[in-house]
Amino acid sequence: MRRHRSGPGLLAAALLFCLACLPARAQGLVTSLSEHLVSITSSFTGDNILVFGAVGEIDDPRMSPFEKYDVVIVVRGPVEPVTVWRKGRVAGIWANQKSVTFRNVPGFYAVATTSPLREIARESLLSRHQLGLDYLDLARARADDGEQDAPGREARDLQAGPFQAALIRNRQRTALYLEEEGAISFLGDRLFRWTVSLPATVPVGNYKVEVYLLRGGQVVAAQFSPLFVYKAGLERRIYGFAYDWPFFYGIAAVLIALGAGWLANAVFRED
Amino acid sequence: MQIYLPVAELSVNIFLLLGMGAAVGFLSGLFGVGGGFLMTPLLIFAGVPPAVAVGTEANQIVAASFSGVLAHWKRAVDFKMGLVLLAGGAVGSTVGVFVFSFLRGLGQIDLAISLAYVLFLGTVGALMLVESVNAMRQSAQMEGGRRKLHRHLWMHGLPFRMRFRKSRLYISAIPVLAIGLVVGFLAAIMGVGGGFIMVPAMIYLLGMPTNVVIGTSLFQITFVTALTTVLHAVTNQTVDVVLALILLASAVIGAQFGARLSGRLRGEQLRGLLALLVLLVCARLAYGLVATPDDLFVISGVGD
Numbered sequence: 038m039r040r041h042r043s044g045p046g047l048l049a050a051a052l053l054f055c056l057a058c059l060p061a062r063a064q065g066l067v068t069s070l071s072e073h074l075v076s077i078t079s080s081f082t083g084d085n086i087l088v089f090g091a092v093g094e095i096d097d098p099r100m101s102p103f104e105k106y107d108v109v110i111v112v113r114g115p116v117e118p119v120t121v122w123r124k125g126r127v128a129g130i131w132a133n134q135k136s137v138t139f140r141n142v143p144g145f146y147a148v149a150t151t152s153p154l155r156e157i158a159r160e161s162l163l164s165r166h167q168l169g170l171d172y173l174d175l176a177r178a179r180a181d182d183g184e185q186d187a188p189g190r191e192a193r194d195l196q197a198g199p200f201q202a203a204l205i206r207n208r209q210r211t212a213l214y215l216e217e218e219g220a221i222s223f224l225g226d227r228l229f230r231w232t233v234s235l236p237a238t239v240p241v242g243n244y245k246v247e248v249y250l251l252r253g254g255q256v257v258a259a260q261f262s263p264l265f266v267y268k269a270g271l272e273r274r275i276y277g278f279a280y281d282w283p284f285f286y287g288i289a290a291v292l293i294a295l296g297a298g299w300l301a302n303a304v305f306r307e308d
Numbered sequence: 309m310q311i312y313l314p315v316a317e318l319s320v321n322i323f324l325l326l327g328m329g330a331a332v333g334f335l336s337g338l339f340g341v342g343g344g345f346l347m348t349p350l351l352i353f354a355g356v357p358p359a360v361a362v363g364t365e366a367n368q369i370v371a372a373s374f375s376g377v378l379a380h381w382k383r384a385v386d387f388k389m390g391l392v393l394l395a396g397g398a399v400g401s402t403v404g405v406f407v408f409s410f411l412r413g414l415g416q417i418d419l420a421i422s423l424a425y426v427l428f429l430g431t432v433g434a435l436m437l438v439e440s441v442n443a444m445r446q447s448a449q450m451e452g453g454r455r456k457l458h459r460h461l462w463m464h465g466l467p468f469r470m471r472f473r474k475s476r477l478y479i480s481a482i483p484v485l486a487i488g489l490v491v492g493f494l495a496a497i498m499g500v501g502g503g504f505i506m507v508p509a510m511i512y513l514l515g516m517p518t519n520v521v522i523g524t525s526l527f528q529i530t531f532v533t534a535l536t537t538v539l540h541a542v543t544n545q546t547v548d549v550v551l552a553l554i555l556l557a558s559a560v561i562g563a564q565f566g567a568r569l570s571g572r573l574r575g576e577q578l579r580g581l582l583a584l585l586v587l588l589v590c591a592r593l594a595y596g597l598v599a600t601p602d603d604l605f606v607i608s609g610v611g612d
Contacts, residue, residue: 287541
């Protein structure tokens with residue numbers, strides 16, 4: 038179960054933060070989002086968010102003015118620990134056998150680029166910024182086969198494991214992880230845009246939208262903007278009630294059911 | 309039209325849920341069963357996490373059984389018997405929820421739920437099918453001999469004998485408590501009321517008269533599922549009120565149509581049909597356990 042929730046206080050802070058950082062501007066890169074707040078209500082079926090920006094003047098004498106720019110956009114959801122199980126046959130039945138727990142798994146991850154990632158930059162840069170599904174550092178925390186903590190850099194070779202591949206495959210299937218190489222379109226020389234689609238199952242929490250401007254294999258500018266996904270209205274109250282006051286939530290659920298049972302009996306009584 | 313279920317954290321087509329509720333409600337009205345054993349697997353097939361399906365279904369059964377108790381209130385509830393069953397049920401349900409929580413931590417809860425279903429549905433379905441086929445054969449040469457009030461079994465002679473006036477029984481409380489316990493445990497693990505186990509047990513093991521069996525079992529089920537709902541809400545946070553409400557609203561209406569039709573069918577035919585249905589659900593779940601999955605890896609949040 039995901040436990041990330043955002044209260045009204047957080048929302049207010051988010052709004053203030055957005056106001057303070059708009060328009061986002063750094064070293065010749067200006068970016069923004071079509072919306073910074075995504076509210077999940079009972080009719081939520083996903084959302085599309087436009088990420089757009091403009092490339093300004095970049096004064097770097099080392100670079101030729103004719104060299105092309107590349108843009109990489111990453112949208113990261115809140116991280117949470119996730120356990121991946123591998124099934125095996127036990128007496129003819131498929132049962133969960135081995136597990137690996139990953140500590141830093143983003144609930145949502147989308148990356149888009151102007152051209153294939155490996156043409157844009159070297160692997161070291163891609164993994165430093167965790168650009169691309171192949172370079173995600175999910176930090177395997179523990180495996181049930183006895184190996185202990187393998188954090189940070191060491192996690193690199195463990196990532197190749199089939200467990201991480203399975204996790205990413207699963208998330209791609211449910212549209213929670215996206216990799217769209219070449220999906221960012223330039224309008225003219227300087228304006229770029231990309232639409233990221235959040236599926237109905239997006240986790241709530243604080244998201245980060247990162248826009249990197251690259252040239253000649255180097256990051257020349259980067260711009261980060263916050264994005265908040267939260268449950269709104271009745272959904273948020275019910276969810277909050279269920280987690281913050283589980284006992285009273287249970288009692289309320291029973292009372293509602295008793296009321297419904299009584300109502301059904303009163304309406305359909307045969308006399 | 310999609311609806312977002314706040315606790316299951318899923319977006320599901322509301323008409324699918326309403327349809328499932330109405331269909332299961334129809335069958336429960338037709339056969340006079342709670343329908344939990346059909347609804348929980350259906351929810352799982354529809355993509356609801358098994359743990360949420362079980363917790364939510366317990367909540368829905370509270371409504372269904374309470375409306376049933378109200379209908380039987382005056383004539384046919386043996387409260388004393390119900391309370392003893394309930395005492396056993398409370399213990400069974402509490403143990404069940406903790407076992408559930410423990411298995412969930414081990415990552416084995418989905419398997420446990422499926423296995424429990426296959427085992428119980430397979431057994432009960434097969435027994436019912438045999439019984440109803442025999443009844444259909446015999447119904448031609450049926451002659452009314454006088455029966456004893458009930459057969460006296462060895463377990464009735466155990467200590468702690470109690471008088472159950474309404475059931476016209478004077479038997480040990482131990483088998484009654486034991487039945488309650490098993491049913492409470494099943495309610496917690498499987499998200500069922502347990503009527504399909506309790507009703508035959510009350511008739512054949514305790515020797516209760518048939519007319520008080522239904523009301524008394526519904527009485528016990530109402531309280532045990534209410535307790536189970538609260539326990540699941542507290543320990544596992546797996547009760548989705550929105551889902552429960554959608555299902556019970558449609559199930560109530562479906563049940564009315566089912567009940568109307570059931571008057572036109574004969575008892576043993578009904579039981580035979582129900583047995584086939586039970587075996588069908590059982591077979592589907594068994595297939596899921598044995599068939600090679602598309603993806604050998606399963607993802608779960610920590611603690612799921």
